[in-house]
Amino acid sequence: MRVSSTLSRRPRLLAALCALALAGIAQHTPHSIAEDAGNLYNTAVDIRMGERYFERQCSRCHGFDATGNDEAGGPNLTGRLRNASTDVGIFNVIRNGVQGTAMLPVAPDVPDATVWQLVAYIDSLRYDPSSVVLDGDAGRGADLFTGKGDCASCHMVNGSGGRMGPDLSRIGEDNTPEDLLLSMTNPHEEVAPRWWTLRVTGPDGELREGFRMGEDSFALRIMDEEENLWSFRKSQIQNYQRVEESTMPSYEGELNDSELDDLVAYLFSLRREVLPQ
Numbered sequence: 001m002r003v004s005s006t007l008s009r010r011p012r013l014l015a016a017l018c019a020l021a022l023a024g025i026a027q028h029t030p031h032s033i034a035e036d037a038g039n040l041y042n043t044a045v046d047i048r049m050g051e052r053y054f055e056r057q058c059s060r061c062h063g064f065d066a067t068g069n070d071e072a073g074g075p076n077l078t079g080r081l082r083n084a085s086t087d088v089g090i091f092n093v094i095r096n097g098v099q100g101t102a103m104l105p106v107a108p109d110v111p112d113a114t115v116w117q118l119v120a121y122i123d124s125l126r127y128d129p130s131s132v133v134l135d136g137d138a139g140r141g142a143d144l145f146t147g148k149g150d151c152a153s154c155h156m157v158n159g160s161g162g163r164m165g166p167d168l169s170r171i172g173e174d175n176t177p178e179d180l181l182l183s184m185t186n187p188h189e190e191v192a193p194r195w196w197t198l199r200v201t202g203p204d205g206e207l208r209e210g211f212r213m214g215e216d217s218f219a220l221r222i223m224d225e226e227e228n229l230w231s232f233r234k235s236q237i238q239n240y241q242r243v244e245e246s247t248m249p250s251y252e253g254e255l256n257d258s259e260l261d262d263l264v265a266y267l268f269s270l271r272r273e274v275l276p277q
Ligand code: HEC
Pocket: 054, 057, 058, 059, 060, 061, 062, 072, 073, 074, 075, 076, 077, 080, 081, 082, 083, 084, 090, 093, 094, 098, 101, 102, 103, 104, 106, 118, 122
């Protein structure tokens, strides 16, 4: 599968000129919340500087390529951001942190220019989904999703489908086409604990299996294939086993390359918001 994308570059000249007029004042009010003056630090050199700073200070939580690090808890920054939808918003997140999370403010002595370079770098990673050219056909992908691929038996999209897998109504927003392909060909790669399976032999000696809906020191909760919920006290069960693999089958070899491309195009189109141009 080939994916090509071009970076979206919003026109910022006017905003930049306004910012220039204000620059003298801004210098004397360090680290105030940024006004919407656009990013003055947005050249190729700025992006590279931002990237270098990012690798040193941010990558341990957000991953070297900013696609996130599950262990450290830093989210993927290459798709739609939860806390910010504009450059100013991103600036403020970096300057002020996100309260109550591991996302701390940058040190007060880091100049605003550096923060803007980080914004420019993060911007350069986010692409305009409408400029992404995919080989597959989203319409054919939608047919495969409900038909031959049988994806809808487990996955909900916009209110219809099964509950044996995550709701995919907005799956295109946080995933690159490569991620989406991997989800289908290599489902065991990253499985969120919500989708692990527990096999519990209950007090009656009967084995029950289902998604791990809850687990603590005393109790287990599972949802079986018929969507029945079962609760067990750990002190009363005979034993249990946790399977950290996906219940989703791999489609590698099950569907051919062009069918997978069609599904990727369909999944990538599942988004509620389109990034601003
Ligand atoms: C100690 C780990 C850690 C470090 C270091 C860190 N971050 Fe974060 N960052 C997080 C976490 C966790 C969140 C998610 C906060 C939340 O729950 O909303 C986050 C959120 C963000 C967001 C908002 C993402 C969104 O979807 O809204 C941006 C932007 C961001 N970080 C940029 C940076 C930059 C730039 C740096 C380096 C200067 C950095 N972070 C350093 C942990 C970290």
